[in-house]
Amino acid sequence: MNIFKKKSLEQMLQGAQKTDLKKNLKAKDIAAFGIGAVVGVGIFVATGEGAHAAGPAVIVSFIIAGIIACLCALCYCELSTMFPVAGSTYSYSYIVFGEIIAMIIGWCLTAEYLVACSAVASGWSGTFVGILNSFGITLPSAFITSPAKGGIVDLPAILIIAVITYILYYGMKESAKVNNIIVGIKISIIVIFVILGVTHISPANYKPFAPFGFNGIFAATAAIFFSFIGFDAISTAAEEAENPKRDIPLGIIICLIAVTVLYVAVAVVLTGMVPFQEIISENAVPGALARVGINWGAALVGTGAVLGMISTIMVVLYGQVRIFMVMSRDGLLPKIFSKVHPKHKTPYFSTLITGTIAAIIAGFLPLDIIVQFLSIGTLLSFISVSVAVIVLRKTMPNFKRIFRAPGVPVTPALSIICCVILLSRLHAKTWMGFLVWLAIGLLMYAFYGRKHSTLQKGESPDKPEDEVV
Secondary structure (H helix, E strand, O other), X not given: OOOXXXXXXXXXXXXXXXXXXXXXXXXHHHXXXXXXXXXXXXXXXXXXXXXXXXXXXXXXXXXXXXXXXXXXXHHHHHHHHXXXXXXOHHXXXXXXXXXXXXXXXXXXXXXXXHHHHHHHHHHHHHXXXXXXXXXXXXXXXXXXOOHHHOOOOEHHHHHHHHHHHXXXXXXXXXXXXXXXXXXXXXXXXXXXXXXXXXXXXXHXXXXXXXXXXXXXXXXXXXXXXXXXXXXXXXXXXXXXXXXXXXXXXXXXHHHHHHHHHHHHHHHHHHHHHOOHHHOOHHHHHHHHHHHXXXXXXXXXXXXXXXXXXXXXXXXXXXXXXXXXXXXXXXXXXXXXXXXXXXXXXXXXXXXXHHHHHHHHHHHHOOHHHHHHHHHHHXXXXXXXXXHHHHHHHHHOOXXXXXXXXXXXXXXXXXXXXXXXXXXXXXXXXXXXXXXXXXXXXXXXXXXXXXXXXXXXXXXXXXXXXXXXX
């Protein structure tokens, strides 16, 4: 048994062609999915955290982080047009590096999507409970905090995941409509903050612009980079896009341009309104408006944070469901995960199980420990995509690429270097947590995946051919 056995291009595309998923997502829906995933609680919190590390120069940090994300995104754009399948980095790794690497990357994506979904749901619960408290409504503490924090269960977190799971179960078209509405409201609220805040900017707050020098700027870049994570979930929608070879790269590009502009605009206004030392990270954006007496604006932005987290939960949960579906189709997970509902045309069992697991994690487990190592899995998946672009330019040079990442191999090489630098800045305990997570995934492959793999049980796939499509 060869654990590095690769899928052929034909095998990958055959699996995608047999799907019963409906192709009803347009480029605008896909871009909105990306914005929904990326512009969550990060824009309201990460800006303050970055300002503490870099001062007003956090503006530069956001620009650098946006450039790094764009380098990774260009690689995703090229691979998504070559392989329009739902598995994202997992599927790309299967054809380029082989089964065991695909399994590892799939497990990394599970860390990114599944646990991130639970973490955001937990954050949503805290914000929602805070809003209720402001109206004089107090819920029993035992039912709004997890056992790790002295409660019984975080019930609001479980309920919001249950609602979103039902929407995803019901249909992808309906889910996209809900997400589009939420994203529209969220962007409008951020624009309102910028318009209200720009009239209260004091140029004196920008001095000194970079009090901690380049070290501070790069430290802030590492801290805020993960506010851009989530755009890769766009590529999991490939099998439900009307024209995936056009809509997926277009959606990724629109998403990252919009997100970078929004983040930089918020950073400029926030650091201009409030001296960076006085920014409260947990309440940075609403707190800035309250500070200048615009209390209704602060309440509106707080509402935007709640809505923003809902769309983030929806997109990362959607991405996880599609990853499980494709891994199941390959035999690395039980086949029931890839069954599609005859009426709703969604992977219903995968949706229900994923939602249930996410709800259990959010309601009962100590997320502050688990969330620490999510970034490693994400950066490793970014690195694998960048390496795959370089490898495929050598092994399949004549393959028709509708989108070609510019400057290969320099562009993906820069993406790899940037991701490695960010990985090097993570703490040792974060790496220990990730290694435990990785060990669990490898045990699953050893005792189930390799025995049920459709690739291992069938004939050896051909080496990826250099063909023109």
